[in-house]
Amino acid sequence: MTAFAALADPVRNQIVAMLAARDMPAGDIAARFDVSRPAVSRHLSVLLKANLVQVREQAQMRVYSLNPKGLNEVDDWVAQCRQTWNARLDALGRQLDALAERKRKGAKP
Amino acid sequence: MTAFAALADPVRNQIVAMLAARDMPAGDIAARFDVSRPAVSRHLSVLLKANLVQVREQAQMRVYSLNPKGLNEVDDWVAQCRQTWNARLDALGRQLDALAERKRKGAKP
């Protein structure tokens, strides 16, 4: 679940959103934030470890791009949560239906 | 984006997953982790602020349950990211198709 920690920081969060729109070299990314370039460099390495971004070298530049793999991890976790939650609601619904049915039958005679 | 920060902590992460399966009073939740009860109490208040859980009072107990609202925030962010990402891929695909078409037409005569 390293993806949540990676996305918890607002700078990293915005970086991922930016890279969804277009690939960018490290320098350009850093230029868009008012923190130092080394700080951004470290944010990028955190995102790399979380599989949220990828790099390719191009001349002296390192061009970063989104890595959908990391997003899948987040998606999957939320989906799992929601699934068990919905299963509970369904079970509750069936239980209420059964209760109503029994009441209806018992009230008739 | 307070939900990501809330879910970044492993204890809070597990708490949410547990509450998806069943509602639980604060004490029961704390008993499942090897951290002190006050620590869990603070985790719960963080989750409350992030709209990831809800509470209802029942006698002296405070019973916690999942709040799907917070999960929506996460879902929406990921969906937005993925959407702009896919839009890019689609645009690239169309561009390549157009290129191939132009090449086919030009190569015929």
Add this chain to the structure above:
DNA sequence: TCACTATGTAACTTGACTGTTACGTAACAC
């Protein structure tokens, strides 16, 4: 009323994370 249970809050300590400056390295361009 009095003990007991179930929780939240306060004060404090400690460890992790973020940011900065300084420095090292690899790829151009001349």
Add this chain to the structure above:
DNA sequence: GTGTTACGTAACAGTCAAGTTACATAGTGA
């Protein structure tokens, strides 16, 4: 080769978050 550009890494300082113990509060039951 030499200067420049584009990055990453190291060392260090400051801030914030998570854990602990001690204490306060509120509902239960006899």
